[in-house]
Amino acid sequence: MYFEAELRGRKYKIDVTEHRHSWKVSLQPEGQDWKNYEISKTDFKQAEEYISFLFKGQSYLVDVIGKDTEYTVFVRNSYRAIRIYNDEMLLHDSLKKGGGLSGGADLRAGMPGKIIEIFVKPGDIIPENKPLLIMEAMKMENEMRSTREVKIKEVCVKQGDSVEAGAILIKFEENYTLS
Amino acid sequence: MSAELPFKRILIANRGEIAIRITRACRELGISSIAVFSDADRDSLHVFLADQAYNIGPAPSKESYLNYKKIIEVAKEAQVDAIHPGYGFLSENTTFAQACKDAGIVFIGPTKENIEAMGDKLSAKALMKKANVPCVPGSDGGVETIEEGRSISNKIGYPIIIKATAGGGGKGMRVVRQDSEFESAFRACRSEGQNYFANPTVYIEKFVSDPKHIEIQVFGDTHGNVCHLFERECSVQRRHQKIIEEAPSPSVPPEVRKRMGDAAVRAAKQINYVGAGTIEFIFDNQTKEFYFMEMNTRLQVEHPITEATTNVDLVKEQIYVAAGRPLSFKQEDLVQHGHAIEARICAEDPITYKPSPGVIRACRHPQGPFMRVDSYAYPGYEVPIYYDPMIAKVITWGETREEAIDRMQRALTEFVLTGIKTNIVLHKTILDHPKFRDGSYTTQFIEKNFEVIEPQLFKQVEDPMFLIAAAITAYNDRKSKDVRQLNLVSNWKRLGRKIALRT
Numbered sequence: 094m095y096f097e098a099e100l101r102g103r104k105y106k107i108d109v110t111e112h113r114h115s116w117k118v119s120l121q122p123e124g125q126d127w128k129n130y131e132i133s134k135t136d137f138k139q140a141e142e143y144i145s146f147l148f149k150g151q152s153y154l155v156d157v158i159g160k161d162t163e164y165t166v167f168v169r170n171s172y173r174a175i176r177i178y179n180d181e182m183l184l185h186d187s188l189k190k191g192g193g194l195s196g197g198a199d200l201r202a203g204m205p206g207k208i209i210e211i212f213v214k215p216g217d218i219i220p221e222n223k224p225l226l227i228m229e230a231m232k233m234e235n236e237m238r239s240t241r242e243v244k245i246k247e248v249c250v251k252q253g254d255s256v257e258a259g260a261i262l263i264k265f266e267e268n269y270t271l272s
Numbered sequence: 273m274s275a276e277l278p279f280k281r282i283l284i285a286n287r288g289e290i291a292i293r294i295t296r297a298c299r300e301l302g303i304s305s306i307a308v309f310s311d312a313d314r315d316s317l318h319v320f321l322a323d324q325a326y327n328i329g330p331a332p333s334k335e336s337y338l339n340y341k342k343i344i345e346v347a348k349e350a351q352v353d354a355i356h357p358g359y360g361f362l363s364e365n366t367t368f369a370q371a372c373k374d375a376g377i378v379f380i381g382p383t384k385e386n387i388e389a390m391g392d393k394l395s396a397k398a399l400m401k402k403a404n405v406p407c408v409p410g411s412d413g414g415v416e417t418i419e420e421g422r423s424i425s426n427k428i429g430y431p432i433i434i435k436a437t438a439g440g441g442g443k444g445m446r447v448v449r450q451d452s453e454f455e456s457a458f459r460a461c462r463s464e465g466q467n468y469f470a471n472p473t474v475y476i477e478k479f480v481s482d483p484k485h486i487e488i489q490v491f492g493d494t495h496g497n498v499c500h501l502f503e504r505e506c507s508v509q510r511r512h513q514k515i516i517e518e519a520p521s522p523s524v525p526p527e528v529r530k531r532m533g534d535a536a537v538r539a540a541k542q543i544n545y546v547g548a549g550t551i552e553f554i555f556d557n558q559t560k561e562f563y564f565m566e567m568n569t570r571l572q573v574e575h576p577i578t579e580a581t582t583n584v585d586l587v588k589e590q591i592y593v594a595a596g597r598p599l600s601f602k603q604e605d606l607v608q609h610g611h612a613i614e615a616r617i618c619a620e621d622p623i624t625y626k627p628s629p630g631v632i633r634a635c636r637h638p639q640g641p642f643m644r645v646d647s648y649a650y651p652g653y654e655v656p657i658y659y660d661p662m663i664a665k666v667i668t669w670g671e672t673r674e675e676a677i678d679r680m681q682r683a684l685t686e687f688v689l690t691g692i693k694t695n696i697v698l699h700k701t702i703l704d705h706p707k708f709r710d711g712s713y714t715t716q717f718i719e720k721n722f723e724v725i726e727p728q729l730f731k732q733v734e735d736p737m738f739l740i741a742a743a744i745t746a747y748n749d750r751k752s753k754d755v756r757q758l759n760l761v762s763n764w765k766r767l768g769r770k771i772a773l774r775t
Binding site for chain 2: 142
């Protein structure tokens with residue numbers, strides 16, 4: 094499973110493969126070579142509420158708390174925050190946040206994908222929590238809904254378009270107030 | 273177990289670790305312990321460990337732990353013989369002490385008159401002077417003219433500090449090191465007092481340049497006996513709150529210790545003090561002079577280091593004294609042996625000191641020889657936002673100071689507490705600091721000599737360890753979630769929606 098991560102302002106690529114008796118974890122700090130770690134499952138064990146992790150001859154008692162893409166690793170009386178994510182986790186994140194970032198003046202793509210269907214046209218007034226469009230990403234259809242009552246100013250994509258993460262999909266009237 | 277004790281049931285009007293400490297003393301004495309708890313404390317360990325427990329109201333302290341009427345009501349209902357207030361909350365509240373008396377319940381603590389005598393700083397200082405206890409020399413009131421101020425300053429000796437009576441927050445304060453600087457500082461203080469606080473009145477005190485906080489534990493009984501149980505040094509403070517205490521102080525020579533103890537006993541005798549109390553002194557580490565600051569008329573958070581070095585159970589002694597017994601020791605019986613340190617573990621950010629309440633995930637307390645943990649943390653416990661962030665105290669003992677410090681380092685290394693931020697790593701950094709190790713630290717130590725910087729916190733842990741641990745956990749988290757359950761839109765639903773939108 095492939096991840097990207099950020100620790101102390103530094104970016105990493107991480108690949109995790111599970112084998113029967115071990116984990117293979119490959120790390121690539123940005124701009125450097127991949128490094129491979131073979132972690133025996135007996136060296137990474139859940140014990141009580143935490144993990145006993147034997148790593149390079151050191152014994153660590155570790156607790157890892159993951160919330161969405163924010164992970165906190167507690168060890169040796171302190172902790173470090175790590176942002177760790179892959180496309181699928183970003184999708185979960187955007188779904189949880191109300192199907193797209195439609196809180197602002199426009200609706201943007203949370204991740205790269207393909208527009209499957211559009212339900213609105215310029216001038217439409219759409220009540221809260223109604224579908225605006227469906228975008229496919231990672232073979233999943235992600236329905237994006239309005240998070241408030243909006244008036245459509247412009248639809249910037251058409252059915253079948255491929256879009257990049259962050260692309261503007263729909264613009265809303267900025268000065269529109271509730272009817 | 274003591275059959276003659278008149279108490280069968282004691283109510284503990286407190287929460288957290290100190291409530292547990294008192295429950296333990298009760299249990300060892302064969303006395304039933306009655307806990308009280310607010311709505312926010314139903315899951316607090318002090319409730320689990322007591323014999324009985326009563327809800328006393330909503331989470332805010334004012335409506336529960338400070339609601340003395342409710343507490344008296346519960347005490348009557350539970351038919352208790354005595355109430356132990358712990359520290360903080362109602363422990364130095366004369367109205368509460370009187371209400372206990374009126375209800376025919378023994379207040380385990382000093383008399384109402386004791387609390388009153390020490391509650392007002394000015395009258396306390398006057399009483400101390402009467403008892404020949406050294407107080408910070410100064411003008412003892414407002415100083416109006418430059419001539420008057422200079423004459424006082426020359427009499428008490430430089431350096432002195434000029435303070436605006438109404439001042440605060442560092443404004444309206446000037447340290448003066450010699451006579452020639454006096455005039456301009458005096459004018460500046462008066463004008464700052466006028467500008468910031470609308471009051472130009474200033475007073476003058478001796479300035480202690482290397483101040484240490486050193487306090488003497490005293491104990492009195494109802495038969496007129498008073499003893500002291502030596503000193504504790506509590507100069508490691510952040511935000512004017514103690515976080516590390518040690519006994520004995522590394523800075524007090526034996527001859528000064530004797531004088532401090534005698535002064536503390538005189539202070540307590542002056543007001544016929546009953547029970548456990550603490551005389552706080554400001555100690556000048558250059559001159560080794562000490563001056564009375566205030567008296568705390570209650571049990572202190574840091575009492576375990578006195579217990580560890582004198583072998584006296586202070587909470588049991590409080591109960592004996594409240595029951596009318598004479599002190600179970602004489603001054604000549606008491607000796608300080610070895611060295612003890614206490615570290616207060618708080619749910620707070622180790623860098624900003626901001627409280628960090630939340631749910632504790634893993635919790636494994638340190639164990640092993642010559643140490644003690646007074647804690648109310650357990651896995652899954654949510655530290656409430658309403659009360660003090662201190663969740664545990666770790667106390668270690670050693671034959672020597674160095675051994676006690678090394679043992680504390682060891683104990684803190686063993687302490688696993690996750691899910692919330694704690695100051696454990698701050699303690700570890702302090703314990704290794706040369707100014708702590710050599711004992712020269714003052715109350716300004718953390719402000720002046722100290723800055724915990726993030727990279728220091730993990731000097732021995734490599735980044736890949738964090739990344740691998742997080743990545744394997746993220747992998748396991750992903751694996752257990754079925755992606756396909758997510759919001760898949762069927763063609764039929766889509767059609768239905770289309771139709772709905774057309775209308």
